[in-house]
Amino acid sequence: MGILEKISEIEKEIARTQKNKATEYHLGLLKAKLAKYRAQILEGPKNSGQKGEGFDVMKSGDARVALIGFPSVGKSTLLSTLTSTTSEAASYEFTTLTCIPGVIQHNGANIQLLDLPGIIEGAAAGKGRGRQVIAVGRTADMVVMMLDALKGDVQKELLTKELEAVGIRLNKKPPNIYYKEKKGGGISITATCTLTKISEKMIQLILHEYKIFNADIVFREDYGEDALIDVIVGNRKYMPCLYVYNKIDQISIEEVDRIARQPHCVVISCNMLLNLDHFKDSMWKYLALITVYTKKPGKKPDFEDGLILRSGSTVEHACHAIHRTLVANFKYGQVWGLSAKYNGQHVGLSHKLCHEDVLLVTKK
Numbered sequence: 001m002g003i004l005e006k007i008s009e010i011e012k013e014i015a016r017t018q019k020n021k022a023t024e025y026h027l028g029l030l031k032a033k034l035a036k037y038r039a040q041i042l043e044g045p046k047n048s049g050q051k052g053e054g055f056d057v058m059k060s061g062d063a064r065v066a067l068i069g070f071p072s073v074g075k076s077t078l079l080s081t082l083t084s085t086t087s088e089a090a091s092y093e094f095t096t097l098t099c100i101p102g103v104i105q106h107n108g109a110n111i112q113l114l115d116l117p118g119i120i121e122g123a124a125a126g127k128g129r130g131r132q133v134i135a136v137g138r139t140a141d142m143v144v145m146m147l148d149a150l151k152g153d154v155q156k157e158l159l160t161k162e163l164e165a166v167g168i169r170l171n172k173k174p175p176n177i178y179y180k181e182k183k184g185g186g187i188s189i190t191a192t193c194t195l196t197k198i199s200e201k202m203i204q205l206i207l208h209e210y211k212i213f214n215a216d217i218v219f220r221e222d223y224g225e226d227a228l229i230d231v232i233v234g235n236r237k238y239m240p241c242l243y244v245y246n247k248i249d250q251i252s253i254e255e256v257d258r259i260a261r262q263p264h265c266v267v268i269s270c271n272m273l274l275n276l277d278h279f280k281d282s283m284w285k286y287l288a289l290i291t292v293y294t295k296k297p298g299k300k301p302d303f304e305d306g307l308i309l310r311s312g313s314t315v316e317h318a319c320h321a322i323h324r325t326l327v328a329n330f331k332y333g334q335v336w337g338l339s340a341k342y343n344g345q346h347v348g349l350s351h352k353l354c355h356e357d358v359l360l361v362t363k364k
């Protein structure tokens with residue numbers, strides 16, 4: 001039996017197995033097996049050169065956003081509308097066959113938007129160009145999942161499943177589980193809270209399935225087997241995701257209102273240019289970028305041309321963004337704004353900056 005058949009067998013078995021006390025361990029093991037086979041698929045045949053022509057796009061700008069969605073939801077139309085790049089759009093499916101990059105300028109940042117071929121059910125298992133699309137998706141800072149407002153909820157579920165299957169976790173935090181493999185000493189399991197979703201026996205079983213016999217594990221929150229498997233397998237990608245429902249010109253205002261109220265959702269119409277500014281603002285928020293303004297001694301801050309940094313960036317990151325050699329010549333910094341305890345606070349390289357701070361660097 002090939003891996004794909006094995007995966008499909010296990011999926012079927014999981015689907016027909018009722019979840020109760022008696023089947024709990026069986027189900028946990030099935031999930032562990034499934035994750036293992038999926039990992040094998042992703043590693044793929046080494047000779048297949050799966051990267052794929054037309055998918056190797058250079059990173060550029062301050063952040064990268066991948067447009068992922070079923071065929072003909074309007075991905076290319078969005079790219080052509082928001083950037084100066086034109087990506088062919090048409091009413092038939094699979095119009096786009098490669099990765100087309102464009103740049104959105106917003107709040108002073110250059111955001112690289114990647115238009116990609118539509119993906120379909122089974123993409124994770126290698127159908128269509130799914131694997132290439134997903135590989136590009138993993139290189140992005142966030143996913144924009146584009147959905148057709150007429151069939152959005154189903155599409156959203158299916159796509160989320162496909163991405164889950166290849167280890168992409170949308171709008172989720174990594175499980176707060178400490179895990180370290182060791183050379184010997186057996187398995188030590190501790191928890192800083194009561195575990196209601198997994199038993200010690202289940203943890204042991206899953207570890208054994210992965211042939212792990214020596215490890216320290218600390219559950220810091222109440223998780224089930226999925227979280228444990230994620231931690232053991234590693235290589236999960238946690239990404240912010242905005243669900244963008246396009247073609248709202250085709251649905252009732254009540255339906256628009258219902259969708260717009262769901263978490264992480266934005267409604268737009270590319271054709272009618274509806275709500276596109278709100279979409280860009282939301283994307284900016286999800287990317288968690290900050291702007292830091294620089295200032296020279298005795299001069300006003302340069303509010304025209306801020307540095308675009310990732311949230312959580314330090315003075316050191318800012319220095320790198322200003323000039324390659326600045327860190328080596330750094331004496332001290334001074335900060336005005338939210339991150340400063342008082343105006344002009346003296347700070348070192350490790351000081352964390354906030355959005356719209358002003359920074360003055362004094363060199364040695």
Ligand SMILES: Nc1nc2c(ncn2[C@@H]2O[C@H](COP(=O)(O)OP(=O)(O)OP(=O)(O)O)[C@@H](O)[C@H]2O)c(=O)[nH]1
Pocket residue numbers: 069070071072073074075076077078088089090091092093094095096097116117118119246247248249250268269270271272
């Ligand atoms: N009614 C309506 N149609 C739209 C809208 N945006 C795009 N379309 C239409 O949807 C069809 C598909 O658009 P594309 O941009 O090619 O979609 P895609 O997601 O890039 O498709 P593939 O590259 O084939 O995956 C085209 O006929 C567009 O004109 C919209 O806001 N409203």
Ligand SMILES: [K+]
Pocket residue numbers: 071072073089090091092093094095096
């Ligand atoms: K299309």
Ligand SMILES: [Mg+2]
Pocket residue numbers: 075076077088089095096115116117118
């Ligand atoms: Mg397209």
